[in-house]
Amino acid sequence: MTSILELPVDEYMLPGNRSCAGCGLGIGLRYILKALEGKCVMTVPASCLTVLGGMYPVSSVSVPWINSVFPGTAAMASGVAAGLKALKKEDITVLAMAGDGGTYDIGIQALSGAAERNANFLFICYDNEAYMNTGTQRSGATPKGVKTTTTPIIGKMHSPKDMGQIMEAHRIPYVATTCVSYPTDLYDKVKKAREIYGLRYIHLCVPCPSGWQYDPQNTVTIGQLAVETGAVVLYEIENGVFRLTGRSRRLAKDGKLKPLTEYLSAQKRFGNISSDTLEELQEYINKRWEEFISKDKTLFE
């Protein structure tokens, strides 16, 4: 595992971008581009990432970047990959990067099709657990109980999809989850994914101070709490082999999850969650955690 001091010093994010103060997305993108050494072309749908990218005629990153219609990220990436292959210019990584809405909901059809064809690109879903760009509406990734602008009073009544499992079911060569609070975990996964042919899917937890309603200075802590409580679990599935990684691996080996309330109470979006829902969420997390531990055959090797 790469240590923080070993990360390359080259930067591909230019000084200044249009995301909110404390946004986790910029942290994530910075390490993603480091891992790809800037040798990539991005396809990006309508989302906070579009905003971060900058308005014409200025840009906040120094890599080629192609904007896409909201549902079409994976289709455009397939096309860029096919075009580069036809022109024998395959030394550039095609990086499709979409929000949870652009992945779980409106983008799932194009992504599923591309995964079934094992199209040659890296898809990173950055998950801030709602439609942030349009003003924090619920998405298929929003946790149960969360207040959003379309679940304003009682909170979301449905549980989110498990996108990692959905992608795993496509039997693509690489599936991983990670979180911006653990930049080396993210870096190593992108670096590994870069070398693999076919569709690689990385799920990136991106805490969002505006939508999750916490103090912008706490982004890293919130992401760490997400992992330490098991709300987000870091793993990778390489050619079908499942491994917990990083902080989640250490917790599984010789630690124990923190109570979920520590994570939830740090964010106002969970403000009026009922004790029943809280209990249900904690039970779900415990059960899933056990499943992950028994799924990882490499843990106690």
Place this chain on the structure above:
Amino acid sequence: MTVLNNEKTISIYNNSSNPKAYPPGKHVLTGNQSAAIGAFLCGVQVIAAYPITPQSPVVEELSKFVEDGELSAEFVPVESEHSAMGVCIGASIAGARVFTATSANGLAYMCEQLHWASGSRLPIVMGCVNRAMAAPWSVLNDQQDSMSQRDAGWIQLFCRDNQEIIDTVIQAYRIAEKVYLPVMVCYDGYILSHTVMPLEVPDENKVKKFLPPYIPHTPIDINNPVNINPVTLGEPRYNANGVLCHGYMEHKYLHHKALRDSLNIIEEVDSEYKDTFGRSAGGLFSLYKTDDAEVVIVCAGSLSKMNILVVDMLREQNIPIGLVSLRSYRPFPNQKLSAALKNKKLILTIDKSLSYGYQGPICIDVKSCLFEAGISSIVISFIAGLGGRDIKPYEIAETAYDYWNKFLNNELNSENIYESQWINCKY
């Protein structure tokens, strides 16, 4: 659109001859085969499509070429038309020559991508095998699908027969790559797509000479990174070097101007094609016996071919009739068309589609181009052949005969002028 002045990517032709089964010369082929062979001859490098009747055989034919190894292109069997156009957009930005085809609901499903393709100024060529729009379901021909996408910023060319399909596909790449606009090659479902006709398949070597390699306007280059199509404000903005750059409106002006400028390019390309291959594919529009005509039919697509027969039939009855076959619907050749219709007393437009709540789209455009030219001929809107309703030459002939006589006898009433006339509608 900023055209960057850096290293251009040159595409390479992958095929080196005609398909084995289709050497240069005479063949008897369907419209769909004709479109597929046209794309082959242009050396398309990426094909992405999703099946829909009556387009399916085009892509089946192309996938055969690819699996055979005759055409070394990437064939991307996408999960929807939305993605088909998405793949074409991505591949075209990457610098590949791309092809797709669709019909009706498939075209409608692409809608936001159609605007994205034209707004990105990509020279994508797409066959639109014209079919009626559901509901209710119909797989048969009319032209509601392409007419409904009239304002998506594409060039739309209509073909009269299968020869024009292959010729128009080849010309379409030449036009598209010159003006950086996508081109929809429209041809009638079944009537052309599934009907065999004799036609000449061009020689691949000649096509290569006619069609220079595709050079993308903004190549993907990690040493010169560009953010393509970011959020663009209404007002112009300064870039990091203090240069004032276009706002959204300037981009749209340039997009529109490119379409208007393509009026000349379409004509030039067709006449150069004629010099190279010995035949025109119909320019902006073509005229049949209009010189001395007093009544003129205006229509587009395969119906134009049939109407040659109608004109001949009526000429035998001494009706002074002529025909305008519209090939370029967008850009609309308003100035040239109104000049061709000058001094005509009665104009009969026949649309296989509707602008619901008003009249046929061709009619509306013909009227407006006559008005701007100060021509006050009477224009009558006919609607025919919706959802595959058969159109027989004698029906058109009788209708034209009837309306010409009504005109001569001053019998045209406001009902004839303000409302579309439905041919062979048994309501």
